[in-house]
Amino acid sequence: MDTDPAVSILGEGQTEAAYAEVREDLGLNDPLITRYLSWLGHALQGDLGTSVVPPYTDITDRIGAALPVSVELAVLGMGMALIFCIPLAMWSAHRQGGRIDRMVSAGTIGVLSIPSFLAGLVVILIFANTLGWFPRAQWSRLEDGVWQNLYHAFLPALTIALAETAMFTRILRNDLVTTLQDDFILAAKAKGMGTVHILFSDALRPSSFSLMTLMGIGLGRLIGSTVIVEYLFALPGMGSLVVGAANTGDYVMVQGAVLVIAVVYVLTNALIDLSYGYLDPRIRRAHV
Numbered sequence: 001m002d003t004d005p006a007v008s009i010l011g012e013g014q015t016e017a018a019y020a021e022v023r024e025d026l027g028l029n030d031p032l033i034t035r036y037l038s039w040l041g042h043a044l045q046g047d048l049g050t051s052v053v054p055p056y057t058d059i060t061d062r063i064g065a066a067l068p069v070s071v072e073l074a075v076l077g078m079g080m081a082l083i084f085c086i087p088l089a090m091w092s093a094h095r096q097g098g099r100i101d102r103m104v105s106a107g108t109i110g111v112l113s114i115p116s117f118l119a120g121l122v123v124i125l126i127f128a129n130t131l132g133w134f135p136r137a138q139w140s141r142l143e144d145g146v147w148q149n150l151y152h153a154f155l156p157a158l159t160i161a162l163a164e165t166a167m168f169t170r171i172l173r174n175d176l177v178t179t180l181q182d183d184f185i186l187a188a189k190a191k192g193m194g195t196v197h198i199l200f201s202d203a204l205r206p207s208s209f210s211l212m213t214l215m216g217i218g219l220g221r222l223i224g225s226t227v228i229v230e231y232l233f234a235l236p237g238m239g240s241l242v243v244g245a246a247n248t249g250d251y252v253m254v255q256g257a258v259l260v261i262a263v264v265y266v267l268t269n270a271l272i273d274l275s276y277g278y279l280d281p282r283i284r285r286a287h288v
Contacts, residue, residue, distance in 0.1 A: 039255065048256035053248045059256040062241060067260060069139070070237035073229065074222035076153055077160030078215060084161065085168035085211075090199045092169070093176035104173070108166040120159040120232040127155055137234035156233045160226065164218060171214055175207040216272035223261055 028035070042049065048059035092104040111119075128136040134155045140148045179185060180203055188198050227239035238257060245253035 043256070043259060048259070049252045051245075051250050052252050053250045059253055062253065063238070063256055063260050066236055066238050066241040066257075067223075067264075068142070069235055070223045070226055070230075070239065071264070072142075072149075072153060073156055073160060073226055073235070073237065074219050076150075076157035077164055077222065078219055080157055080161035081164035081168050082215075084165040085172055086204070088165075088169045089172035089176055090204070092173045093180060094195065094199065096177055101173075104169065108169050111162055111166040114162075116159065116163060117228045117232065119162050120156075120229055123155055123159050123162075124232065127158075139233075139235050156226075156229050156235060159229050159232070160222060167214065167218075168211055171210045172207060175210050176203055179203045179207045212272050216269040219265075219268050221265075223264055 030038075039049070046060065048063070051057050051059060051062070088104055092101045095101050114122075124136050127134050135152060136155070138152050140152045142149045176199075180198075185198060185202060188202050193202070223238055226235075226237055227243055229235070230237045230240045238261065242254060242257045245251075245257065
């Protein structure tokens with residue numbers, strides 16, 4: 001059943017005249033295209049409107065408080081995934097077909113098969129409930145101290161990093177296997193270059209295209225889809241904000257949040273595209 005914004009604002013049991021007055025004030029009687037253009041014009045000026053349900057807060061302020069939480073979780077999760085996946089992928093690619101390669105492959109498949117909510121519960125059980133190393137349902141903002149913030153963000157970021165690590169490892173491993181068969185790698189081996197030098201200096205950068213693309217897509221996705229993680233750890237991020245607004249019929253909040261997430265997604269992928277020239281000098285030369 002569709003939620004009437006007028007009912008969400010006034011509550012049930014009011015007169016039809018009162019509902020009609022609210023709809024008129026909100027412009028809900030105008031054609032859809034008129035309402036959209038009006039909202040878009042205000043959004044381009046930084047005005048995303050006001051929540052239509054109590055406590056009628058400013059949308060920009062609410063998103064400004066929630067977005068840093070989701071962005072931090074996504075960035076920390078991606079960063080941890082990179083730290084884990086690069087050595088695993090290199091080790092696996094260097095030992096292609098060997099026991100280590102098979103173990104890494106089986107491990108990544110196993111991690112990918114675990115739902116995020118279950119992974120989060122396991123992380124909480126081990127590190128919060130059993131070992132007591134980290135808190136479960138607390139959040140500290142950066143202004144309260146960097147180390148305090150990282151201490152509270154570690155477990156949710158680790159939960160995000162598990163699945164990302166598995167995907168990144170598989171992608172990077174396959175690309176490294178292909179790159180290690182290229183002529184310039186064979187030439188480096190013929191010159192007596194060490195394995196570590198070849199893997200990090202010669203093979204890693206040209207093998208990172210798929211990984212960087214996946215990171216760009218994943219970062220935009222994570223900012224708006226960390227609902228389960230935010231719920232498990234009681235975090236005030238964008239996922240919780242959107243779900244809460246949808247449940248209460250606050251369509252203005254949902255519009256503003258979706259717009260911000262979309263903008264972040266587009267900008268992130270634009271930066272990823274610009275990074276390709278750094279990863280492979282052949283791309284820069286092709287445009288000269």
